Amino acid sequence: MRIFFRILIGVVLAFPFISCNTDVDNYADYKDITIVYGLLETNTDTTFIKITKAFLGPGNSLVMALNPDSSNYAGKLDARLTSVKNSIDLPEIILDTITKKNKLAGDSIFYFPQQKLYYTTATIDPAATYTLKVNRNVHVVEASTKLVQDFTILQPTNRFNFAATAATSVKWRAALNGKRHEVIIVFNYEELWPGSADTLRKTMVWNMGTKSSQGLDGTDELEVFYTGEDFYTRLASVIDVNALNVRRFAGNVDVFISSGGGDLSTYIEVNAPSNSIVQEVPQFSNVANGFGIFSSRKTMKRSYKMTVQSEIKLVENYPWGFEIKLIP
Numbered sequence: 001m002r003i004f005f006r007i008l009i010g011v012v013l014a015f016p017f018i019s020c021n022t023d024v025d026n027y028a029d030y031k032d033i034t035i036v037y038g039l040l041e042t043n044t045d046t047t048f049i050k051i052t053k054a055f056l057g058p059g060n061s062l063v064m065a066l067n068p069d070s071s072n073y074a075g076k077l078d079a080r081l082t083s084v085k086n087s088i089d090l091p092e093i094i095l096d097t098i099t100k101k102n103k104l105a106g107d108s109i110f111y112f113p114q115q116k117l118y119y120t121t122a123t124i125d126p127a128a129t130y131t132l133k134v135n136r137n138v139h140v141v142e143a144s145t146k147l148v149q150d151f152t153i154l155q156p157t158n159r160f161n162f163a164a165t166a167a168t169s170v171k172w173r174a175a176l177n178g179k180r181h182e183v184i185i186v187f188n189y190e191e192l193w194p195g196s197a198d199t200l201r202k203t204m205v206w207n208m209g210t211k212s213s214q215g216l217d218g219t220d221e222l223e224v225f226y227t228g229e230d231f232y233t234r235l236a237s238v239i240d241v242n243a244l245n246v247r248r249f250a251g252n253v254d255v256f257i258s259s260g261g262g263d264l265s266t267y268i269e270v271n272a273p274s275n276s277i278v279q280e281v282p283q284f285s286n287v288a289n290g291f292g293i294f295s296s297r298k299t300m301k302r303s304y305k306m307t308v309q310s311e312i313k314l315v316e317n318y319p320w321g322f323e324i325k326l327i328p
Helices: 061-065 228-238 262-270 308-317
Strands: 034-040 047-053 078-085 088-094 096-100 115-120 129-135 140-146 153-155 168-173 178-192 200-212 221-226 247-261 290-306
Touching (some): 034 129, 140 290, 168 247, 178 262, 247 262, 290 308
Parallel strands (some): 034 290
Antiparallel strands (some): 034 047, 047 115, 078 088, 096 115, 153 168, 168 221, 247 290
């Protein structure tokens, strides 16, 4: 489940708009600037990388952004992944192109629903260091990254406790090559409405925040705290608490912890909203002869049952129709 660190094309591709005015009258000679956004992750069936270009021209830049030809290169670029493992070069991976029609209106100021992506279905080796190379006529656009490794969720050890009055925590050991970690829990439940024979599967998604490790060596233990009352309050905000005669049944609590590489962490921090009155916004890119971010991420998942006390509290203390589901 990719909840965290989706390819950051929505906000950051606004890079071509350097002027503060949408009507650009004075502009320099055009320069070919390649924009790259890609995150590698092991155990995924497909790796997608966004490769576009900056654009400049007279008129309204927002209108130009709605034209795919403004930011897309014509045809297919010579884009490939090279990798090294234990000082040995692995076979190159040639990237192909695909047009996906999954971009929604409002995701960004750019064209939709289609978007051109480079991709590969080749297996990503967790022990290798990867370099993306995009061959342009006079230079090579490139960026390198190590892979964020698997890591361990330490707590809860058995069941999720939402009945405790004191704050409890989700704890994990930081990922090797990972810096920024985000924790999301998903509470799964079912609804059976009056007159219906079909049970509806529902979820409540709770972003519990982010924590960063001191380094990239994977030795830090990190945790985020929560209270049981927060859980019941959030659940009340997503269900129809006024619906009558709806039967509900609690399911698993899934914990997703996503870890992003060091360069990705720096990129997110630099591009975070600022309250400073300083007008010049700092920029960070790890792409040589281009602009953008090429890094890695890893998402670990662990599923839990609620404690018996937590489920009893949900059934008895809140008039939302939850029942103990009897398993034959």
